[in-house]
Amino acid sequence: MKQIRRLQEHARGHRTDLDSVLDAASVGTLATVVDGQPWVVPMLYARDGDRVILHGSTGAGALRHVAAGSPAAFCVTLLDGIVVADTLFDSTANYRSAVVRGHLTVIDPGEAAYALNLMSDSLIPGRSSEVRSSTKKELAATLTMALPITPDGWTVKVRDAPPELPDDAADSGGWAGVVPLRTVAGDPIPAPWIGTDVEPPESVYRLVKGS
């Protein structure tokens, strides 16, 4: 029984496992160390091959600190279900999580437009082809960073299983199972100045249909 328990929640070692977790979410938590203290901030991100692209405002002081080469850890978590077991002890969650560790680098201004397109298309697939390119002024106001994915610099943990069978048969008899959770998109809400005759673009339709 205990062996089964240990098998159900475990580390995944294939790089494709990491990519699938990173590609399934849009927001993660960036952590670094500032004056010996842990410092965290939620950030939008996108994976670009062997690196994670993050971006924020150049006005964010602590982001500059991170960008200056401090060690960083970036954590992404997807809550996939609530595991209802026979006991409180065995009740838990099904989830996928990834941590990428390394040193952030600031993306070269020459590459920043590419990175910003990638970020936008990760959040709203296809959006970069519907609007104009970013201007130099916009790119200058964006701090775009990259966290390299190195062979030893990441971990993935997944729990995707029914509840444990109770250790004591006296605990069984009731219902046990999983309540799956998923994120869905609702009807698009036009900005207050948008007339009712203006149709949402293809990218927005895809976002709603794909959820």
Place this chain on the structure above:
Amino acid sequence: MKQIRRLQEHARGHRTDLDSVLDAASVGTLATVVDGQPWVVPMLYARDGDRVILHGSTGAGALRHVAAGSPAAFCVTLLDGIVVADTLFDSTANYRSAVVRGHLTVIDPGEAAYALNLMSDSLIPGRSSEVRSSTKKELAATLTMALPITPDGWTVKVRDAPPELPDDAADSGGWAGVVPLRTVAGDPIPAPWIGTDVEPPESVYRLVKGS
């Protein structure tokens, strides 16, 4: 225009803002510092008045490190919508996030059963009244910790607004707005050994209906 921009994404200073963000989620990212490096792990949690209760297995080595009094930061993020603006630069997300900073303490064994009930009821409201209490053996295998919420030890940031109006009128004309996101529960999936005649408990029905 820039003043409006700064107003749309901002810190919230009322303690009720913090409580509403913490009470709306079940999983967060715990960060600490180990050997000068940032260390992060996703954790289930529940708020209990002026503290955040977290729990994990006593087998998790780094958790013990945190429990031993290291400084910690706990970050919760809810992604509420995708903000589709006229430009890539202004495209972003609506979200709620909270960070609680402090030093974790291990919860006294005498209080651990109370904390575990609270954790379970936060994940599955009402579940603790449907099953037996946790045994001494189960409580001994659970590391339950508390992160106190102090007046200066937290920050909340929220973006809940339509896209920015473009700085340049030439950029406007297309659709702009928000695609709202929410988490929904699907049909409960019984564990493989549960007969089709076994009805899910009230707590599971509430979980599915309430989502």
